[in-house]
Amino acid sequence: MGNVIGIGASPKRKEDQRFLTGRGNYVSDIKRPGMTAGVFVRSPHGHAILRGIDKGAALASPGVIAVLTGEDVAADKLGSLPCGWGISDAKGVPMKEPPFPMLAQGKVRFVGDMVAFVVAETPEQANAAAELMTVNYEVLPSVVGVLEAVRPGAPQLFDDVPNNICCDWELGDKAAVETAFRKAVHVAKLSLVNNRLIGNPMEPRAAIAEYEPGTDRFTLWTTSQFPHVVRFLMGALVLNIPQHKLRVVAPDVGGGFGVKQFHYGEEAVITWAAKRVMRPIKWVASRSEGYVSDRHGRDHVTEAELALDETGKFLAFRVNTLANMGGYLSTFGPNIPTNLYGPLLGGVYTTPAIYCNVKVVFTNTVPVDAYRGAGRPEATFVLERIVDVAAAEMGIDRVEIRRRNMIPKEAYPYQTPVLVQYDSGDPMGCLDGALVAADVKNFGIRKADSARRGKFRGLGYSTYVEACGLAPSRFAGRLGARGGLYESATVRVHPTGQVTVMIGTHNHGQGHETTFAQIVSEKLGVSFENVDIVFGDTDRVQFGMGTYGSRSLVVGGAALSKATDKVVAKGKKIAAHLLEAAEVDIQFEAGKFSVAGTDRMKTFEEIAGAAYVPHDYPLEVLEPGLEEQAYYDPVNFTYPGGCHIAEVEVDPETGTVTLVDYTAVDDVGTVINPMIVEGQLHGGIVQGVGQALYENAVYDEGSGQLLSGSLMDYCMPRADHMPMMKIATHSTLCTHTPMGVKGCGEVGTIGSPAAVINAVVDALSHLGVTHVDMPATPNRIWRLLQNASLPVAAE
Amino acid sequence: MKPFAYHQPGRIPDAAKLLTSIEDSKLVAGGMTLIPTLKQRLASPPALIDLSRLENLKGITDDGATVTIGAMTPHAVVAASKLVQAKIPGLAALASMIGDPAVRIRGTIGGSVANNDPAADYPAGVLGLGATVVTSTREIAADGFFRGLFETALEPGEIITAIRFPVPFKAGYAKFKAPASRYALVGVFVAKFADGVRVAVTGAGSGVFRVPPMEEALSQNFDPSAIAAIRIDTDGLTSDIHAEADYRAHLVTVMAKRAVDAALS
Incomplete structure (x- = not known):
């Protein structure tokens, strides 16, 4: 027994000691003997035919060891970068899946597409040589927007993908929706853009690869959220390296947000090249390189229609979306705007009929894939915006129209018309809590005060639900997943009772080393300090699908919980033998195995010692040792949700929107560490506010140049953009995860954009403004006001 | 590198x-x-x-009618200078709005003026106050110094040693920060002297420029209302992904009014 810090406590994060004292171990901190430097030569054109690459000058440059191109990749018969999901259209025709070579072959399809890899003794020499590469491009017109890409006559990225449409996907009962629309008393319509985002983790991507001829083994250190998946995708499908000959290590990683949950061509190229040059190679992306190679997020153009009856009840919802995939299919690309989007269009409402069509479109832009929230912020934004539009058009209060359509708490489990079944939830409870926390009843006073200062004040609601904890393999398999989505954990109890956990999720800022230690501390009654969490190394951790989709606690934590249960079960058997009692009479509580109704007991440490020093041990029925493993594959997604309320003030003179207050009341199920949950909410909300007000990846149509290619032009949200946030939980317990947890990593990003934009529209509604596209920049707001129905007084 | x-x-x-x-x-x-x-x-x-080892390039002095700032004086020093705050508070305010703390501690007035970035703050202060750029070889009036996008009157081998600012009756700076870079999307410096008012705009075009109609109006009546109706022409103004020319033109008027307000407060 010692210092148990269990579920519900908020200890300071264990990992912060090393992060805050500069002792983290990131890929770029790692140095290997004889290490060389690699630099990628990237296309400066959005769309071009490769007419030839002259390596001569680069090869002759000082310190250069190798220059590799797509021709070398083809000669070595290496695989294409795989897509982990295959979707199909309504007739079951599979998506178009053109090859994604790790170095471009024949054509380049976005600015940043890799055409060559230069290896030299130093980064300076590699950079200098890369500048000497002569690449003969026949430049073609680029197409960067989805609307433009599907127009007849648009530049075609692939010969066998007509109109650049990868897949024409649909979900829902189209006929039922059409019937319901015919009966509607009111139909609200909304056209919107979900802006393209760039993840910007603090640590740029990086990799080191090394080949050991003595053991014929490769090691790849990479900034990844899922090293085991990289080992599988790269080893089995791209480079043909047997799994037991490939170690992938993702050490400390400085933020991911989805950007690092894909298998990137850079990883494959550097691993392949390491054997060719027989030296370790390191590549570290610059921030600028990240802008044109890290997978982007969002980028939808959507038309939505909501059918309502005379009381404001939703009868049917119809959504048509064009989703940008960029130049190639990334690891999860086609799954995001389809399977993680359509099924969320029911929201927290009882809408009986929903139909969604998504055209997944190739363009001359960086491939688009999952970014924090991944499909669900897009769905929430469409739904929560059109609910406000409908309320305004029908003259119904925005809160009231939500109440009239909300799924009541007692109706759970609730089957939606778009595949998913919510196990639990209380959206009305979250709404009620948020209305109080946000002091909505005094909003009028605050609005009048703003008006006296010449400012417009607005309030915006977002009552949302999301699906996370990805997971369930069986369900995902039906939707086209080409892998499983379970998680694994091994609990290794040492002879002295300390515990090392090997887990397949990856900690890159989420606080797993703390949260998971709390679970073990609680369940085994061991000191919080006596638990270490190991992750991110395929040689140390049995297996894992990694961290994304708010799955770590929901799926990984559940595996860990199951593994600790197995440890306790085995401990009981050992205790029964040592205490000469029947196993059924052994109780385990607070780190002690005792015989029920007696004072005979053994501590957890004593049982661990007996397991490893089995002098007196039931060897005939039990193996020595105390180490257990569990794999967990849940039966359903989890469905966190909640109510977010944003309050903004608009300066009509400049168009500046200031977020002045923010309230979030979320249902995330059981909370293990409230401090970490609050931190996840803070970060998630700020990212959503970034999308709503600041962030926008802008490409130039025609040339395909990224115009917002640096932090000077791509506006990240900053501390001074944010008010103090009011964060609370109103949790119902998940009915199918072992601890009732639901996940909290993405809720902030999913709930917040709609709340903020609804507040901006509310602030401007008296001028006839009915919609504002994201980001609501000063320039955009000012222009809306120029076109608005009332003139704006200049102070 | x-x-x-x-x-x-x-x-x-x-x-x-x-x-x-x-x-x-x-x-x-x-x-x-x-x-x-x-x-x-x-x-x-x-x-x-x-230039960091050169003598006499750092520091701030005054002779009553002018304030002279050494070329290697960092922005943070100007912003915190009691002398500048007392004599030309608008200039201290301008220095406090440049970049972020790291930039203000490293960046210098001479570097900023010599670079003449079209969205930098100091050129507005130098032109708005009608300052004199003192170099290793001569003195150049602000009106002849800035020559548009990153161009100045500096000759090859010429080094700025100081900027000499006349002390105005009143002066103020208002800046609309570009959201990402926090350079001036539009920044306006106004200064009132015995012989009239000067208005200098940065960020809006390819280089810092004056606005004669606003100067005339403010010389008659140094009040925001005097320029509320003055719209500058969009010709020559910058359009980019952050702001189109007409929005920048609008912001010039808004920021000019706010600069006058700042000068009066």
């Missing part, structure tokens, strides 16, 4: 000699623009001539 020679002369004539004798060499003051450019390999001068 590509290799370069590094010189740290102790005397201005030595620095000037290096600058003229090494073709394409660059002066480095705070390095807040130059160093990022080198890191991105967008420039590769054969030599950098560091």
Whole structure:
């Protein structure tokens, strides 16, 4: 027994000691003997035919060891970068899946597409040589927007993908929706853009690869959220390296947000090249390189229609979306705007009929894939915006129209018309809590005060639900997943009772080393300090699908919980033998195995010692040792949700929107560490506010140049953009995860954009403004006001 | 970053000699623009001539009618200077709005003025106050110094040593920060002197410029209302992904009014 810090406590994060004292171990901190430097030569054109690459000058440059191109990749018969999901259209025709070579072959399809890899003794020499590469491009017109890409006559990225449409996907009962629309008393319509985002983790991507001829083994250190998946995708499908000959290590990683949950061509190229040059190679992306190679997020153009009856009840919802995939299919690309989007269009409402069509479109832009929230912020934004539009058009209060359509708490489990079944939830409870926390009843006073200062004040609601904890393999398999989505954990109890956990999720800022230690501390009654969490190394951790989709606690934590249960079960058997009692009479509580109704007991440490020093041990029925493993594959997604309320003030003179207050009341199920949950909410909300007000990846149509290619032009949200946030939980317990947890990593990003934009529209509604596209920049707001129905007084 | 020679002369004539004798060499003051450019390999001068060891280039002095700021004086020093705050509070305010704390501690007034970034703050202050740019060889009036996009009147080998500001009756600066870079999307400096008012705009076009109609109106009546109806022409104004020219033109009026407000407060 010692210092148990269990579920519900908020200890300071264990990992912060090393992060805050500069002792983290990131890929770029790692140095290997004889290490060389690699630099990628990237296309400066959005769309071009490769007419030839002259390596001569680069090869002759000082310190250069190798220059590799797509021709070398083809000669070595290496695989294409795989897509982990295959979707199909309504007739079951599979998506178009053109090859994604790790170095471009024949054509380049976005600015940043890799055409060559230069290896030299130093980064300076590699950079200098890369500048000497002569690449003969026949430049073609680029197409960067989805609307433009599907127009007849648009530049075609692939010969066998007509109109650049990868897949024409649909979900829902189209006929039922059409019937319901015919009966509607009111139909609200909304056209919107979900802006393209760039993840910007603090640590740029990086990799080191090394080949050991003595053991014929490769090691790849990479900034990844899922090293085991990289080992599988790269080893089995791209480079043909047997799994037991490939170690992938993702050490400390400085933020991911989805950007690092894909298998990137850079990883494959550097691993392949390491054997060719027989030296370790390191590549570290610059921030600028990240802008044109890290997978982007969002980028939808959507038309939505909501059918309502005379009381404001939703009868049917119809959504048509064009989703940008960029130049190639990334690891999860086609799954995001389809399977993680359509099924969320029911929201927290009882809408009986929903139909969604998504055209997944190739363009001359960086491939688009999952970014924090991944499909669900897009769905929430469409739904929560059109609910406000409908309320305004029908003259119904925005809160009231939500109440009239909300799924009541007692109706759970609730089957939606778009595949998913919510196990639990209380959206009305979250709404009620948020209305109080946000002091909505005094909003009028605050609005009048703003008006006296010449400012417009607005309030915006977002009552949302999301699906996370990805997971369930069986369900995902039906939707086209080409892998499983379970998680694994091994609990290794040492002879002295300390515990090392090997887990397949990856900690890159989420606080797993703390949260998971709390679970073990609680369940085994061991000191919080006596638990270490190991992750991110395929040689140390049995297996894992990694961290994304708010799955770590929901799926990984559940595996860990199951593994600790197995440890306790085995401990009981050992205790029964040592205490000469029947196993059924052994109780385990607070780190002690005792015989029920007696004072005979053994501590957890004593049982661990007996397991490893089995002098007196039931060897005939039990193996020595105390180490257990569990794999967990849940039966359903989890469905966190909640109510977010944003309050903004608009300066009509400049168009500046200031977020002045923010309230979030979320249902995330059981909370293990409230401090970490609050931190996840803070970060998630700020990212959503970034999308709503600041962030926008802008490409130039025609040339395909990224115009917002640096932090000077791509506006990240900053501390001074944010008010103090009011964060609370109103949790119902998940009915199918072992601890009732639901996940909290993405809720902030999913709930917040709609709340903020609804507040901006509310602030401007008296001028006839009915919609504002994201980001609501000063320039955009000012222009809306120029076109608005009332003139704006200049102070 | 590509290799370069590094010189740290102790005397201005030595620095000037290096600058003229090494073709394409660059002066480095705070390095807040130059160093990022080198890191991105967008420039590769054969030599950098560091001005930080030169004598008498730092510090702020006044003679009653003027305030003189040494070229190597960092923005943070100007912002915190009791002298500048007392004599030209609008200029101290301008310095406090440049970049972020790191930039203000490293970046210098001479570097900013010599670079003449079209969205930098100091050019608005220098032109708005009708300052004099003092160099290693001569004195240049602000009205003849700024020549548009990154161009100035500086001759090869000429080094800015100080900026001399006349003390106005009142002066104010208002800046609408570009959301990402926090450079001036539009910044307006106004200064009221015995012989009239000067209005200088940065960020809106390819270089800092004055607005004569606003100067005339404010010379008659130094009040925001005097210029509320004055719209500047969009010709020559910048349009980019952050702001179109007509929005910048609008912001010039708004920021000019706010600069007058700041000057009056």
